[in-house]
Amino acid sequence: MRDGGRTLVWGAPARLLHPRAEAAAQLTGRRLRVTGPTSERLAMQMLASGAAHPVIDRLPPTELAEVTVVIPVRDRAPSLDALMSGLGDRIRTIVVDDCSREPRPVAEVATRHRAELVVLPRHRGPAGARNAGLERVTTPFVAFVDSDVTVGPDTIAALLRHFHHPRVAAVAPRILGRAQPGRSNWISRYEDARSSLDRGPAPALVHPRSPVAWLPSACLVARVDALGTGFTDGMQVAEDVDLVWRLAAQGWHVRYEPSATAWHDHRVRLIPWLRRKAFYGSGGRALAERHGAAAAPAVLTPAGAAFVGALLAQRRWSLPAAAVASAVLTVRLRRLTNRSDHPALLAAELAGHDLAAAVRQTNRLMMRHWWPVSLAAALASRRARRAVLLAALTDSALQYRRVPPNLGAARFLVARRLDDLAYGAGLWAGTLAGRSARPLLPAIQP
Template sequence: MTLPEGFAVRLAPRVRVRDGGRTLIGGAPIRVNHLSARARDLLRDGSLVVSDATSGRLAEQLIGSGMTEPVTALLDPIDLDKVTCVIPVRDRPAELDRLLVGLDKAMRVVVVDDASIDPERMAKVAGRHGADFLPLHRNVGPAGARNAGLREVRTPYVAFVDSDVVIEPAAVARLLKHLHDPQVALVAPRILALDHDGSWIGRYESARSSLDLGRHSALVRPQSTIAWVPSAVVVARVDALGEGFDASMAVGEDVDLVWRLDAEGWRIRYDADVVARHDHRTSLRRWLHRKAFYGSGAAALADRHGSKVAPAVLTPIGAATAVAALAQRRWSLPAMGLLSGVMTWRLSRSLRGSDHPVRTAGELAVLGISSNLAQLMHLLLRHWWPAAAVGAMFSPRLRRALVIAAVADTVIERRRLEPDLDPVRFAMALRLDDAAYGAGLWAGTGRRRRIRALLPDLRIGVRSP
């Protein structure tokens, strides 16, 4: 399958251009791409429109590596009558009514009632807006309800939208444009808060919800910057979905679907410029329960997808750097400097096509060390915190490492997000978020008696960028 003529791409914002435009650093996962003179001419201004076989191959290579993203504004719209909107719902008549008010009548809408207490009331809400109503007499969960709706779809595309979401038809239309790329199976928007009650949890969720994947669009791949997309809103190609979601999974079914599609060779995209609004949980008890619920799904994902669910991805040099930082000895900084030098030297040997291989390798080494330290912080504070907390009772160095990691993580996240929340309460919410997720993660692995979801992915050897 090839990109159609007129398909436009541009360099992703976080791709670094070096050597006068001949070398690109970025992608998903990060890599180095050396362009030929012809390719550099085609991409001279950072954008490219497919006009022939040569430009098509270049656009395909760059978009498939995550170096570029589609310029959907230049693509023709896809008629909304080619998409069916499937809404799984259970006992949310007011939320369902709010969602249906904003949907375009050009779309066929199927409301799947997942065994509500009062299905007649739900049917009246759906009927008032001209939506088809599909009642299920047994509660099968969100994944099963979506699959039941999928079986009713007769259009080439489907939009799954949860009932606690508000999305405009224009947003669905913009997401549909991504499907001009015949390799794209599924695309998702950015999920932001619909509203909040002014509480400190509500303001934290507005800035750092688990469903908000950030302000940068990306190609979605396991163990990359954006590794999954939530199923709160997705638009997909029906013939790529097969039987749909795994209905046996109570949590993580959206991650499972994305990773299965990726393994089959499909592309999945996250479009941060398209926004849907979601009713976030803001009561402390429900919020903590939801965070733990998300963490509990990692063990089942590890059974299905192995190391893709690993909480960290490290090379031996990366692991050694993390150990040196954690040791906090006099030799730690010199050791980290030496390891950075070794990493730079090894990378430079595979970057001889660059005008400045050592400089480029040094840039990559800095990115690698930063990533390693960030992963170490997240392991200590989020994924491994139960073990770290026990160890800290006996080790002053581990206590110090936890304090440093918590302060650094709070400062970094606060600068990145600029939340409408004072530093103290933001720090408290951040640590509660990590604690709840980690508790759910350990509970899930305990129930399955398998620890694979807790183990880093240690990659032996250095891969050529």
């Protein structure tokens, strides 16, 4: 918020909004009070653009009788029992047994907790199992919860408040690691801080190229009417990303609400952990095929791409070229900040944010999505070795500082690099199998 509330800035690349004086007067700190049609229009505009987020304890509640929980499960009867014990008996529950190898324990747990049991005659995967449960839902809302997650009715009740807005299609809580006595190690401590399922501490409007671009279906509450037939049946990975992006493309709002929490059993053994990271990476191929540029691993502006390209070249002309790219971006942004009290200063600040984001994304590309190329270049070039080493150290330092883990810096660096190597290996395996480089290509956004 700038200029006493007359200029609102958010996003990367930056977006600006200049509310009317009447509406700006309702801004107190970082909150907007809706007192009339003008402030209501501003609130709707800010919600739809991701510039603001609802304060859920100010929204009216929705009865738990309006939601059905769908739990896909394959074996894992003890985890299912823990989940259903946490849910209690206040919510209707459907357990979908996705062709368990030992179906009897699953059936016993479902019966004990008075859940409806659906037994699939063949293994359909998580997407198909959830869809089988969705077909039996008669309530306006559905909560998909995986069997290795623990969540209470209060969390689901909090998420349901978001559906007071008629365009909200789905909401997910923050997913943190559940304590596993006797199984804590460096992997579990790393996952507690940097789990792939943890979307961070800040609320967000979820869509491609948002700070929170997707949500895991490990715990996801949705409006049944918005889902249609549900997940894409047959997708074994990234089916949750696909669903969220389809909803966003249809004009629905999808929200991330970190004030509500669910708990997940993280993998804590090295090989299963690496295999899961590679599995996540393999989903890039299907997403690129279905969603095109939305699945790009990075989004750069032309000036940002020129800036990092000049720095990576490490030539005598690199710093002057980077300075020119920075100046061009600042001049371009200056045209957007004319209504600010300090347009030149704001333009320079926005340019700095954009270029910093370009550097961070390039670091991630080098370390995660493009690491086979980075490795080959480092073996052949001294300049490439310097760039790769700097990227590895910078990325680890930034991530370590953002969410300090209960883990030493050296071990965090190793865990971070293993995470990236496994994910990148899965991404490249899927890319080579699909014979298309699309999942590896960044997008250039004007």
